Amino acid sequence: MKVLVAVKRVIDYNVKIRVKPDHSDVDLTNVKMAMNPFCEIAVEEAVRLKEKGVASEVVAVTIGPKAAQEQLRTALALGADRAIHIETDDKVESLTAAKLLKRVVDDEQPGLTILGKQSIDTDNNQTGQMLAALAGMGQGTFASEVQVEGDEVRVTREIDGGLQTVSLKLPAVITTDLRLNEPRYAKLPDIMKAKKKPIDVQTPDALGVAVTSSLNVLKVESPAERQGGTKVASVDELVDKLKNEAKVIA
Amino acid sequence: MSILVIAEHHNGQLAGSTAHVVAAAQAIGGDIDLLVAGEDVAGVAEAAAGLVGVSKVRVADAGVYAHQLAEPVSDLIAGLAGEYSHVLAAASTQGKNVMPRVAALKDVAAISEVLAVESPDTFLRPIYAGNAIATVQSSDALKVLTVRTTAFDAVEATGSATIEAVTAEVDNSLSRFIGEELASSDRPELGSARVVISGGRGMGNGDNFKLLEGIADKLGAAIGASRAAVDAGFVPNDMQVGQTGKIVAPELYIAVGISGAIQHLAGMKDAKVIVAINKDEEAPIFQVADYGLVGDLFEVLPELESKL
Known part of the structure; x- marks a missing residue:
């Protein structure tokens, strides 16, 4: 079974973001970029499926500018066999991303497609579900455990208040949650080897998908600043303030 | 305009x-209108009919909707969506699971975690984990939204909407419910x-998280x-x-050794009140804390537990 894993290049999770002075967007000039953390978990899961002998091949795919190949190289260093880069400098909304990935799914026919549940830039949490809808597949979102059994995959999902287990007919789409696994770090020899693994570059045009959006971002603002900084001298004072000033405990 | 709200139950x-x-x-x-989809949900529909502002509760009561799996429920919603300008659900794990699937079936965008409504086509939503707020305008005829529930005050339950059955036929061969562990x-x-109490690296090890349990209880x-x-x-x-990780917005957030x-x-700056306990008085957490206590958590926590 082939496993397709989608990764996204996003701002590094440790970077403090700044809104542009003209409020058009967040300023990404000279900012450290990295693979989206939930995508790292997706790559790790795909690689583990291969190590267990469940997956025969792991293909990584990304959509984005030329620089996004860095994240594909990371995926290759972590154990993906080859990669597909859908190159575009345009902003790609979830629905368009799902349409592009659907085209890749049509070509590659993976048994499983694994994505992060959301990217930490747009925080949409949509692409996996949309891909599943377009491909007519079942979806195991927010997965914390994945087990392939015959022609089905059993997915334990993190839901509000606990866990839910569903069984999906293969092929299926899975999106990862935090508990699924702990991603490994790439070793230097693997990073060197990854440089020789193939990346197939495609374009949205060639795939027959128009990069359009029905969503127009009118402005981006910083949220209201918190006014903190008050100190209390003792536990007694803290308890008193919480009871009588903030009134958040009884 | 007419709006379909997906009830959660x-x-x-x-x-x-x-x-x-x-x-x-x-x-x-x-x-x-409100849609209740599930199996044996007459009681839910009755409760939903009490919500002020709802004119009609539509009930899809069938075995295929049991456990509200995304595949059949989104087929159902997509089938009804043509009658509406907006479809809304909570930005819960259930809403987030189903609504993007609905949007893709209808070939429209989905808008996640709406914080405020500026106009019927323009909404505010958080990006970069709430470090920026985007105002987005949708040109789709159908708007599919999930709503951050803490951003809107609940309506009262003194209404009396009519209840009507939906007889859409949906089947599901893609997914099966296996079990739930709540x-x-x-x-x-x-x-x-x-209330949330969190520990950081300052806790020293996993065992010391027990110090938080007494206070949490x-x-x-x-x-x-x-x-x-x-x-x-x-x-x-x-x-x-x-x-x-998780984004939380409790009334009280206590950060210990963070x-x-x-x-x-x-993940926590939208809490109403933030308390920070840390021995390093220069720690950045104090800049956002409403009440900061500089001290050794191993002394502060037992004392705090005894005084609550």
Whole structure:
């Protein structure tokens, strides 16, 4: 079974973001970029499926500018066999991303497609579900455990208040949650080897998908600043303030 | 305009979140219908009919909707969506599972975690874990939204909508429900707890998280952790509060031994009141804390527990 894993290049999770002075967007000039953390978990899961002998091949795919190949190289260093880069400098909304990935799914026919549940830039949490809808597949979102059994995959999902287990007919789409696994770090020899693994570059045009959006971002603002900084001298004072000033405990 | 709100329910009970989503629908304005999809949900429909502002409750009661799996429920909603200008659900794990699938079936965008309604086609939503707020305008004829329920005050339950059955036929060959394991702990769930107490690297090790438990029991709090504590192996990843973990907005958030890295602040800065306990008085967490206590957590925590 082939496993397709989608990764996204996003701002590094440790970077403090700044809104542009003209409020058009967040300023990404000279900012450290990295693979989206939930995508790292997706790559790790795909690689583990291969190590267990469940997956025969792991293909990584990304959509984005030329620089996004860095994240594909990371995926290759972590154990993906080859990669597909859908190159575009345009902003790609979830629905368009799902349409592009659907085209890749049509070509590659993976048994499983694994994505992060959301990217930490747009925080949409949509692409996996949309891909599943377009491909007519079942979806195991927010997965914390994945087990392939015959022609089905059993997915334990993190839901509000606990866990839910569903069984999906293969092929299926899975999106990862935090508990699924702990991603490994790439070793230097693997990073060197990854440089020789193939990346197939495609374009949205060639795939027959128009990069359009029905969503127009009118402005981006910083949220209201918190006014903190008050100190209390003792536990007694803290308890008193919480009871009588903030009134958040009884 | 007419709006379809997807009711959320568990074990035959209407979830409180639905009343907040109806409030968001009222902010958009228009006729509001509510959809209850599930198996044996007559009681849920009756409760839903009481929500102020709802004119009609539509009930899809069938075995195929049991456990509200995404595949059949989104087929059902997509089938009804043509009658509406907006479809809304809570930005819960259920809403987030189903609504993007609905949007893709209808070939429209989905808008996640709506914080405010500026006009029927323009909405505010958080990006970068709430470190920026985007105002987005949709040109789709159908708007598919999930709503951050804490951003809208719940409507009252003094109404009396009509109830009508939906007889759409949907089948599901893609997914099967296997089981559910709901947290049986008396402690509330992190995402919806009124009080959250979190430990960071300053806790020293996993055993020391027990120091938080007594306080959590007294306050009815959920226990969280910073990414540093998770990366150090003290506690499992599902306890992580932050940009790469859970985003929480409780009434009271107590950060213990947490320095206040940006990625952690992103997950908790919408708490109403923040308390920080840290021995380093320069720790950035104090800049956002309403009440900061500089001290050794191993002395402060037992004292705090005894005085609550």
